[in-house]
Amino acid sequence: MPEDHDAPRWGSRRAIVTGAGSGIGTAATRALRELGVAVVAADIDAEAVAVVAAETGSTAVRLDVGDSAGWAAVVADHGPFDIAILNAGIATNQLRPDESLPVLGLDDERYRRIMSVNVDGVVLGARAVLDHMATTGFGDIIVTASIAGLVPIAPDPVYGLTKHAVVGFVRSLAAAVDNHAEPIDLAISAVCPGFADTAIIDAETKDRITEAGLELLTPEAVAEVMVRALTERRNGAQWVLWPGLPADEYSWNDPIAGLLPPGLGGDV
Numbered sequence: 001m002p003e004d005h006d007a008p009r010w011g012s013r014r015a016i017v018t019g020a021g022s023g024i025g026t027a028a029t030r031a032l033r034e035l036g037v038a039v040v041a042a043d044i045d046a047e048a049v050a051v052v053a054a055e056t057g058s059t060a061v062r063l064d065v066g067d068s069a070g071w072a073a074v075v076a077d078h079g080p081f082d083i084a085i086l087n088a089g090i091a092t093n094q095l096r097p098d099e100s101l102p103v104l105g106l107d108d109e110r111y112r113r114i115m116s117v118n119v120d121g122v123v124l125g126a127r128a129v130l131d132h133m134a135t136t137g138f139g140d141i142i143v144t145a146s147i148a149g150l151v152p153i154a155p156d157p158v159y160g161l162t163k164h165a166v167v168g169f170v171r172s173l174a175a176a177v178d179n180h181a182e183p184i185d186l187a188i189s190a191v192c193p194g195f196a197d198t199a200i201i202d203a204e205t206k207d208r209i210t211e212a213g214l215e216l217l218t219p220e221a222v223a224e225v226m227v228r229a230l231t232e233r234r235n236g237a238q239w240v241l242w243p244g245l246p247a248d249e250y251s252w253n254d255p256i257a258g259l260l261p262p263g264l265g266g267d268v
Helices: 023-035 046-056 068-078 108-136 157-178 203-211 219-232
Strands: 014-018 038-043 059-062 083-086 138-144 185-193 238-241
Touching: 014 023, 014 108, 023 038, 023 046, 023 083, 023 219, 038 046, 038 068, 046 059, 059 068, 068 108, 083 108, 108 138, 108 157, 108 185, 138 157, 138 219, 157 185, 157 238, 185 219, 219 238
Parallel strands: 014 038, 014 083, 038 059, 083 138, 138 185, 185 238
Antiparallel strands: none
16 A cells, blocks of 8 residues: 555545434544545434534534435435544444343344444445445555454454454455555455444443453543544454554454465465
């Protein structure tokens, strides 16, 4: 990937940020606007995202990220984009009966909803913006994953499932870019924070985390790493954030690396 000075200047770029109505999405919107990037701030909560847009000078749109028609409309009306921050996410949060295994309290509707937001929202969002990026030969996609996409998360296995899925998607799509017959200057990466102080974690869970001696990351700290990922453009990277440690790219120790034939594998 080229150095940052070879990329278009921030002020000439256009971004979409999902889940922009709160938390990491709000912080990412603010950080990009401070760099001069034109931002479309998207969220299913129209009122919340309107407030963020007014505060940051961005454009607000209501978007259900699991709706492909909604994505098509946003790109047609407000695109194209050469930056996509696919950040929208939800957790199942305490849906199990007391002292039972986690998935036993997860009904079909909530299961389908978390899959729609956390997995479909990433795949549909990437598909919606990739056409322009591939045509122009340039773009950046950042996916908000989680440390739960790299290690087990016993309290919420379905959330862990969705984050493992998007980490695998990022790695595989990045490999597809690297293996493409015609060079494309796309950088696709995932940001994998530990516990962050956002609405995705309920108050009771936050209390348990702090009582255990763990620190909650600020949304601004996560957004700062997103900007670093956009600057350094390490295709296929998973950026790990943990309180007290420097943010860095996750290193896989994969015993099957190199076993797939050229064109099917990539840097697995």
